[in-house]
Amino acid sequence: MSTAGAGTIDHHLDPTTSTGIPNKKLLMWTFLASDCMFFGCLISTHLIYRLHPPPGVPSGRDVFNIELTSFSTFILLMSSLMMALAVNAIQKGNLKSLRFSLLTTIFFGSIFLGCQVYEFTHFVSEKHMTITNSIFGSTFFTLTGTHGMHVFVGVIWLTSMLIYSFTGRLTEKDAIDVEMMGLYWHFVDIVWIVIFTAVYLLEYI
Amino acid sequence: MNPTAESQHEHALEKSKFDLYVRVAMLLAVITGMEIITVYLPFPYALLFGTLVIASAVKFLFVIFIFMHLRWDRPFCTIMFFIGLILAGGTMWALLKLFSASNSLPLSSS
Secondary structure, eight states: OEEEETTEEETTOOTTSSSSSOHHHHHHHHHHHHHHHHHHHHHHHHHHHHHSOOTTOOOHHHHOOHHHHHHHHHHHHHHHHHHHHHHHHHHTTOHHHHHHHHHHHHHHHHHHHHHHHHHHHHHHHTSOOOTTTOHHHHHHHHHHHHHHHHHHHHHHHHHHHHHHHTTTOOOGGGHHHHHHHHHHHHHHHHHHHHHIIIIIGGGGO | OOHHHHHHHHHHHHHHHHHHHHHHHHHHHHHHHHHHHHTTSOOOHHHHHHHHHHHHHHHHHHIIIIITOTTTSOHHHHHHHHHHHHHHHHHHHHHHHHHHSGGGOOTTOO
């Protein structure tokens, strides 16, 4: 990591690598690019089977609860804000602010997961849509479940980073580790931005 | 720049970044609210569809360029991510074109 001036660290540049980008950051961007393709395939599979529903299968509009999904979307967007503030805090070496921002992000992420668990339970028990009884259910649960697993992994990662911040070994020099986690968390957010439009809102027009 | 002036400059820079994050988050929330209202408007499908796609793309770009710092990072990060994004978009387009054809209808479809 290079020094931009006396006492400051340039978090966007690493002159020790041939690209000038920290290796961890490059690795994360490469992973996220590959994950784009993964989610792209899942989303298009859902959109294709949405176009050709077998007879007797309820449409998305019949089962979705747009109020709950909108609330989840808002919560995830706010968690992204808190994650950005967490990265900003560690880049300034402000551990107190980092802990508060991480805790809030974990809280918002957990609310999102809770909403998803409630939604899945509601679909199965009330709407009788399971992963096996309709192609719409199969593609829907696979897509949103995979996204939910990504959020779950993110919450575990955030929690471990929060615990690590209390050991005294997390300093401004380790900001790249928090930034990697932030990139992952924001990616989960942008995937949901696409899912919210392509899977939920399209059913209503 | 003397140390005091540099410190003041850094403080102003950090404050402006904080303000930017908050403003972007508020904008994203407003766009989401507009998207939800949009689906209930009595306009043609193409117009609503186009509006939703544009709104979604704007939110996507704000998150990757501001929250994910692509605006301040080396352009190679943007190139790397957009390679994945273009491949994903191309795959989606090809799949939707292929499987929207009538001869690819599932046998159980009405």
